[in-house]
Each structure stands twice: as structure tokens, then as C-alpha cells.
Amino acid sequence: MELKKLYDPVAKFYDIEHQDFRSDIPLYLEEARKVKGPVLELASGTGRITLELAKQGIEITGLDISKAMLDVAKEKTSALEPDAQKRITWIHADMRSFDLGRKFSLIFIPFNSFQMLETRADQEACLACVSRHLEKGGRFILSVFAPSYDRIVKRSMFTYLGSHDLPDGSKLSRTESAKYDHVNQMISVEWIYDVVDPQGNLKRTLWRFPVRYLWRFEAELLLEKAGMKVENLYGDYSRREFDHNGSMIFVAAKA
Numbered sequence: 001m002e003l004k005k006l007y008d009p010v011a012k013f014y015d016i017e018h019q020d021f022r023s024d025i026p027l028y029l030e031e032a033r034k035v036k037g038p039v040l041e042l043a044s045g046t047g048r049i050t051l052e053l054a055k056q057g058i059e060i061t062g063l064d065i066s067k068a069m070l071d072v073a074k075e076k077t078s079a080l081e082p083d084a085q086k087r088i089t090w091i092h093a094d095m096r097s098f099d100l101g102r103k104f105s106l107i108f109i110p111f112n113s114f115q116m117l118e119t120r121a122d123q124e125a126c127l128a129c130v131s132r133h134l135e136k137g138g139r140f141i142l143s144v145f146a147p148s149y150d151r152i153v154k155r156s157m158f159t160y161l162g163s164h165d166l167p168d169g170s171k172l173s174r175t176e177s178a179k180y181d182h183v184n185q186m187i188s189v190e191w192i193y194d195v196v197d198p199q200g201n202l203k204r205t206l207w208r209f210p211v212r213y214l215w216r217f218e219a220e221l222l223l224e225k226a227g228m229k230v231e232n233l234y235g236d237y238s239r240r241e242f243d244h245n246g247s248m249i250f251v252a253a254k255a
């Protein structure tokens with residue numbers, strides 16, 4: 001499925017599952033406060049991070065390719081204080097090809113979203129757009145997961161990812177299957193969303209998406225090629241040193 005439509009069928013589930021995931025927000029807020037200029041979040045989804053930064057006084061633009069995800073973000077924006085609402089701009093665009101006609105002091109792509117770009121051409125196109133929109137000396141943060149050696153060896157995994165109670169008394173649960181293709185550094189991910197209503201009726205939604213995994217120095221080279229120099233690489237949002245597992249959070253400066 002093309003990236004534009006990919007998230008539309010699951011936009012309704014996104015906040016139910018992710019609204020309590022907040023551990024990355026302080027890092028983006030700290031970096032935004034350091035640069036003291038406008039901020040751009042690419043692949044901003046339902047605004048999980050954008051809205052929090054706007055509430056804290058940051059002028060921020062959120063850009064996403066999925067209209068359904070942006071619709072959720074816009075609805076949540078209307079519940080903010082008027083001043084916070086004014087600090088947010090929403091853009092419906094592709095992070096591989098956007099031209100906003102302005103520059104930013106901080107740009108970030110959080111939560112593994114860059115790994116939805118399947119080809120090197122897509123990755124380079126995206127980073128070229130980032131570089132063009134970054135002020136000289138501005139910062140770019142890229143957060144991706146580090147390939148897990150354990151999963152790579154197993155090649156295929158089936159994992160239960162937990163459940164949530166819905167307001168109407170139904171229960172939502174998600175299971176993931178992942179198959180690794182090491183030649184192309186691709187993971188074919190399938191998420192199975194099961195909603196069981198109070199009468200026990202099951203409604204299943206299958207969602208498949210490709211994920212491209214990246215190695216540390218491959219990512220560094222891509223950033224350098226786009227005119228950015230990596231200043232720090234963290235292994236988690238508390239800025240722990242990278243140790244090959246978990247996350248790779250690159251903080252790069254525009255050269």
C-alpha cells in the first residue's frame with residue numbers, strides 16, 4: 001500500500017495504544033528550548049509530541065502524509081488553549097518531497113518513522129528536504145530502532161503486544177508477526193488488531209507494513225551526505241550511551 005494511505009486504517013487505534021508513551025517528549029522539549037527557534041516534526045501522526053511541545057510554548061509545525069492521522073491531530077488541537085493552538089501549523093505532505101518555503105532551528109523524525117522509507121533514494125530525498133529546511137547550525141534528531149541481533153538470528157517472530165479496554169466495554173489487543181529479509185534490510189510486519197465486544201463478537205483488522213532497518217554507520221553516512229554532522233548518538237531518551245540494543249537517537253548539526 002502506498003505510504004499516503006498506509007496509516008489511514010489504523011489511525012483510530014493509534015492514540016488508544018500510544019497516548020501513554022511519553023518518555024521521548026522531554027528530550028525533544030529540551031532540544032527545542034536549546035535552539036530557541038521554530039521546530040518541525042516530520043511524520044507527526046496524531047500529534048502525540050507536537051501538541052505537548054506547543055503546550056510548553058514552542059512554535060511547531062507537524063507534517064504527515066496520512067490525512068486520517070492529521071484529522072485526529074487537528075481535533076485534539078481544537079481542545080488546546082487558544083495560545084497553544086496558534087503555535088501549531090499542520091501540513092499534509094510527504095517527508096520525501098516537501099517545500100515549506102521557510103527554515104527551522106530544529107527538525108526531528110521520532111519514533112522509527114524514518115524506517116518506513118524503504119529505499120535509499122527515499123531516505124536520501126527525505127534527508128535532503130530536512131537539510132534544505134534547517135537553518136545553519138540548526139539541529140536534526142533522528143530516532144530509529146537499532147536492529148536486534150536476537151530477532152535477526154531468529155528471522156521470524158510472533159509477539160503479543162498487549163491489550164486495552166475501550167470506552168464501549170470492548171477489548172482491543174494487538175499481535176505482531178515480523179519476517180526478516182536480510183538482503184534488503186527489510187522487515188515485513190503484520191499487526192493483527194482484535195476488538196472483542198462485550199457480547200464476545202470479534203472484529204479483526206490486519207495491517208501490513210514494510211520496515212527498513214538501518215545500521216549505525218549507514219545512518220551516520222546518510223546524515224553526512226545530506227550535509228549534517230552527528231554530534232551525539234544516544235541509546236535511549238534519557239541520553240544513555242548507545243550500546244547496540246534498543247534505540248539509536250542521532251543528534252546532528254547542519255554543517
Ligand SMILES: C[S@@+](CC[C@H](N)C(=O)[O-])C[C@H]1O[C@@H](n2cnc3c(N)ncnc32)[C@H](O)[C@@H]1O
Pocket residue numbers: 003007018042043044045046047048049063064065066069093094095096110111112113116
Ligand atoms: C509511528 S507513527 C509516528 C507518529 C508520531 N510522530 C508519534 O511519535 O506518535 C508514523 C507516522 O509516519 C507517517 N509517515 C509515514 N511515511 C511518511 C512520509 N513519507 N511522509 C510523512 N509522513 C509519513 C505516518 O502517516 C504516521 O503518521
